[in-house]
Amino acid sequence: MPARVTILDDYQSVALSSADWSGVAERYEIDVVTSHLEGDELIERLASSEIVVAMRERTAFPASVLDRLPALKLLVTTGMANASIDVAAARARGIVVSGTTGSGREVAELTMGLLVALARNVVAEDRSMHEGGWQHTIGTRLEGKTLGLVGLGKQGQWVAELALAFRMHVVAWSPHLTPSRAAEFGVQAVSKQELFETSDFVSVHVPLTESSRGLIGADDLALMKGTAYLVNTSRGPIVDAEALVMALMVDTLAGAALDVFDVEPLPAADPLRSLSNVILLPHIGYVVHDVYRDFYGQSVEDILAFESGAPIRELSA
Incomplete structure (x- = not known):
């Protein structure tokens, strides 16, 4: 079975069309989640995911969640700060946390x-x-x-x-x-x-x-x-x-x-x-095509850099 990348909270089904994922698809099975998952349902969906792409702070990753995801190796968040991710706990568990540039005006x-x-x-x-x-x-x-x-x-x-x-x-x-x-x-x-x-x-x-x-x-x-x-x-x-x-x-x-x-x-x-x-409004302040191209395009860059052994844009704890 190929390793899995899971893209979370893609409410509008635009992640794959916002960037070129072909390089990732050559190495990984890509699973896109278009609804919001929590609790056991989230853990079950991510059980075999080595890489997870999180959209902003829609899904929380405290230590208690990270403990239940032993396969997770890379957590990518859009933006260079995410209050919903316990970055220190991730590092302690050997999980790399990378980000992307943030939104603009x-x-x-x-x-x-x-x-x-x-x-x-x-x-x-x-x-x-x-x-x-x-x-x-x-x-x-x-x-x-x-x-x-x-x-x-x-x-x-x-x-x-x-x-x-x-x-x-x-x-x-x-x-x-x-x-x-x-x-x-x-x-x-x-x-x-x-x-x-x-x-x-x-x-x-x-x-x-x-x-x-x-x-x-x-x-x-x-x-x-x-x-x-x-x-x-x-x-x-x-x-x-x-x-x-x-x-x-x-x-x-x-x-x-x-x-x-x-x-x-x-x-x-x-x-x-x-x-x-x-x-x-349904939290659309940053939801524009320009931002999504940056978010998902740089998520692809983060994944490929991690795959090459040289992670980029790592978040500080």
């Missing part, structure tokens, strides 16, 4: 698109038009409004650049952000309280870590204007989901746009699905 572009969609009631007006209606909402312009960025890393900087082009006033907060650093990007550093009190739109751009989990809670949402909106294209658990649902239900804030969730795919019975003042 497409997440920032989507963030601005969501700001426009919220400000101009795009979803509601589109639905009305399809149902035979005509204009029935009144929007607001972005120019002159305040955008509050929670986090001013790479993605936050790109969003700031686009927002400034819209002539918005941009403020930012993160635990270690200094006024001088914010000023480099045309942004004003403010306190966390001031950001939530004064922003017309709040957009989340910090990575998910133990310290950022639940970073935005009920007290922060309560500070927001009744006309303000929250946008999260980073990671779901950064915002307290229960507090956000309650704030949306009682109109503490005008609405939200979410591309990320605590549990993905979002369960069918999740209360967010029943709210009319929230735009829900």
